[in-house]
Amino acid sequence: MPELPEVETVRRGLAPAMEGAVIARAELRRPDLRFPLPEGFAARVEGRRILGLKRRAKYLVIDLSDGAAILAHLGMSGSFRVEEPAVLTNALPGSSGDTPGLFYLPRGKDARHDHVVFHLEREGRILQVVYNDPRRFGFMDLAEGTALDAHPFFRSLGEEPTGNGLSPDYLAARFKGKGQPVKATLLDQRVIAGLGNIYVCEALWRAGIAPATAAGALVRGDGAPGARLVALNTAIHQVIAEAIEAGGSSLRDHIRTDGTLGYFQHRFSVYDREGEACPRPACTGTVARIAQGGRSTFFCPVCQT
DNA sequence: CTCGGTTCCTGGAGGC
DNA sequence: TGCCTCCAGGAACCGA
Structure with missing residues (x-):
């Protein structure tokens, strides 16, 4: 969607x-x-x-x-x-x-x-x-x-990824103690409101985090955000801002109201790029696809750890 | 509470 | 050409 x-x-x-x-x-x-x-x-x-x-x-x-x-x-x-x-x-x-x-x-x-x-x-x-x-x-x-x-639709929604509410400290508070894969946590609208499969995959790649990593493992023992969680916060903000700027991604059904296409899909690093070379400079990995929670996750097994 | 699996619906892609 | 299976940007729901 x-x-x-x-x-x-x-x-x-x-x-x-x-x-x-x-x-x-x-x-x-x-x-x-x-x-x-x-x-x-x-x-x-x-x-x-x-x-x-x-x-x-x-x-x-x-x-x-x-x-x-x-x-x-x-x-x-x-x-x-x-x-x-x-x-x-x-x-x-x-x-x-x-x-x-x-x-x-x-x-x-x-x-x-x-x-x-x-x-x-x-x-x-x-x-x-x-x-x-x-x-x-x-x-x-x-x-x-x-x-x-x-309203019931809105009552439980988490922070928007477009504003200052989404921060390393917020993510640390929400991730702390969670054993769930970070991929699944990022898709949870109660944590971050608005992310979906594409931008979660892209953000995790940008932050160099393996999608199966437990969300709680990105939080330090004292509850402060670890360095990788800080990077993830930045990656989410940036990928969403860039995608909005590009008019979104046009795959299958999505089309702009005037019938023209968004073009962010041309900038995907890993989403729907299974088998292609990881675009990170000097990385020798190949983009892989796994299933998590019944959905496809695209990632680089070499540089996402 | 959290977690994973299932479900709703139609259509496009790819295998044979 | 046709038939079949699998897969798809979401999220509510159910049961463990």
Whole structure:
């Protein structure tokens, strides 16, 4: 699924189209995604103005004028796209509708999986924001009021990897005593909110830490972060910042809201590079793949120790 | 509480 | 071309 950088890219793509617009109609083409959509979802959002778009972990937060907020998680294969039926003249190569003025469908998208359509109106112009999700692992909810941190989705989330809250001391406190492989701990949204399989693999490679290392082994006996944990903290911050800057990674389903691609996948050091030479200068290792918790982990057995 | 395994769903890739 | 198996960016859930 889209991890944090991809969701942030989606947010930045949707914001210009959605902010300030009124939801004229919310079209639900099926009653559920991964979970049932909330009771009366369409009626509760129609007529509301969109104040702004935020992101928390891998969730998109759409703030509405009545204090409610739409929470959207893209799961593994969810994506949003913006269609401007009256204006669009730049249908993309390879899109299903290449007649100017008509809708387009970004590469690889199937209209059968367009599950939710927000019909927006702003200054007399209509545009549509379409949620497409083939695997339907995504979900949406409506949060009333402003107590977002108390919402069940958000209550247990850990620190964002984009701010000062994620620090060596924070990681030391959370890792201390844990026998779990550090790979699994980094994927735990209660510890760090927003990392997924790709960026965990990349961060561990950058920090030179073997994915099977017990998380607690990176913490000193007195509870202070060890040098490798300090390096891991830096690696996480850097890889996430670079990926956001690159517009995320485009693999399979992820695509930007305008149909273009992020390009961070070209900068992967180990993810999906099994059998290739480790890119670390002077390292003679070969990227390996193992399974941890049923997921693939990519790493260099030589320089990650 | 932690941990590992399973599950939801569809589609793409690769083997034969 | 077709059929089969495996795998995929997530995370809730269950049982030990």
